[in-house]
Amino acid sequence: MTFPVVGMVGGGQLARMTHEAGIPLGIRFKLLSDTPQDSAAQVVSDVVVGDYRDLDTLRDFARGCDVITFDHEHVPTEHLRALEADGIPVRPGPEALVHAQDKGVMRARLDALGIPCPRHRIVSDPADVAAFAAEGEGFPVVLKTVRGGYDGKGVWVVDSEAEAAEPFKAGVPVLAEEKVDFVRELAANVVRSPHGQAVAYPVVESRQVNGVCDTVIAPAPDLDEELALKAEEMALTIAKELGVVGHLAVELFQTRDGRILVNELAMRPHNSGHWSMDGAITSQFANHVRAVLDLPLGDPRPRAKWTVMVNVLGGDYPDMYSAYLHCMARDPQLKIHMYGKDVKPGRKVGHVNTYGDDLDDVLERARHAAGYLRGTITE
Numbered sequence: 001m002t003f004p005v006v007g008m009v010g011g012g013q014l015a016r017m018t019h020e021a022g023i024p025l026g027i028r029f030k031l032l033s034d035t036p037q038d039s040a041a042q043v044v045s046d047v048v049v050g051d052y053r054d055l056d057t058l059r060d061f062a063r064g065c066d067v068i069t070f071d072h073e074h075v076p077t078e079h080l081r082a083l084e085a086d087g088i089p090v091r092p093g094p095e096a097l098v099h100a101q102d103k104g105v106m107r108a109r110l111d112a113l114g115i116p117c118p119r120h121r122i123v124s125d126p127a128d129v130a131a132f133a134a135e136g137e138g139f140p141v142v143l144k145t146v147r148g149g150y151d152g153k154g155v156w157v158v159d160s161e162a163e164a165a166e167p168f169k170a171g172v173p174v175l176a177e178e179k180v181d182f183v184r185e186l187a188a189n190v191v192r193s194p195h196g197q198a199v200a201y202p203v204v205e206s207r208q209v210n211g212v213c214d215t216v217i218a219p220a221p222d223l224d225e226e227l228a229l230k231a232e233e234m235a236l237t238i239a240k241e242l243g244v245v246g247h248l249a250v251e252l253f254q255t256r257d258g259r260i261l262v263n264e265l266a267m268r269p270h271n272s273g274h275w276s277m278d279g280a281i282t283s284q285f286a287n288h289v290r291a292v293l294d295l296p297l298g299d300p301r302p303r304a305k306w307t308v309m310v311n312v313l314g315g316d317y318p319d320m321y322s323a324y325l326h327c328m329a330r331d332p333q334l335k336i337h338m339y340g341k342d343v344k345p346g347r348k349v350g351h352v353n354t355y356g357d358d359l360d361d362v363l364e365r366a367r368h369a370a371g372y373l374r375g376t377i378t379e
Helices: 013-025 055-062 077-085 094-101 103-113 126-135 162-170 225-242 284-292 321-330 359-374
Strands: 005-009 028-033 046-049 067-070 120-123 141-145 155-158 174-178 182-192 198-200 204-209 212-218 246-255 260-266 306-313 335-338 348-356
Touching (some): 013 028, 094 103, 103 260, 120 126, 126 141, 126 162, 155 162, 182 284, 225 246, 225 260, 246 284, 306 359, 321 359
Antiparallel strands (some): 141 174, 182 198, 204 212, 212 306, 306 348
């Protein structure tokens, strides 16, 4: 029996770290990448450069793969159905993945399941946005294009009908949502296999800066145990009812009145789970590999009381390698993960993980390392 080949569509850092998790298991990867310079294309030996939006390209790529999975949700749904019709296992499958691709479909399905979400509906024009606002607490209102948005892209917070014109220029449906009065953002990460085994990671706090994840704290501090259990159960229910195979991240709002509401879904390894590479017994990436191959899932429990991840964003200081001496000498327990990307201002080029028993200390160590690598801290 030969070891299986996992076909990964998308060559970003998620594919890179998923490949890394498969190496100790002897799992072979085949990558469909936009360019030879993409993050994962630098480390995977079997790389096909092509357009994932072209069905013939996808079919050629899938030959020789035992299963297809993804590091993004942008492959056209009809292409995934065609691969399944060809007999290629696609995980997550198109009937599940469409809920991460289309926010309108996702909201309708979660409503049907009784999963709490912000008040919402599809709107047709700026006047309809004003009507939606009037139906609730008024402006501001959050507008989202139903497809294509991530890291704050495709999302607008508007304070008037006049400001609501921009989202409609994309020519795709627009979802209006109430602007939730939340205390903080949380994320519940779960992994589910084809035969229905599932595991849940501790619920984490996710802190955003300019719409981009900056810091993740695992587990979320001062989170009521009952609320944490409810979030995990909600994520497991969504994974089961939508037929998710692989990793599912459920991004949540914790409201001031003590509720949790679903914000977004991601059916792939997720930024809010990067802490697990060093802070959990089995990382999100290792469990995603296990799940898509229908192997028994690994233990998701944390190794330390606290683990903190901070993203390393590009700045005006491109030579991050020279900062390693300081960071490693200052904190021998620090874990640095770089993605092989050119440094550009605001671009995610890596992350750092720290862990320990004192949350303030763990936070300070992670923030210092990320800031020094970026060049915003120089001592």
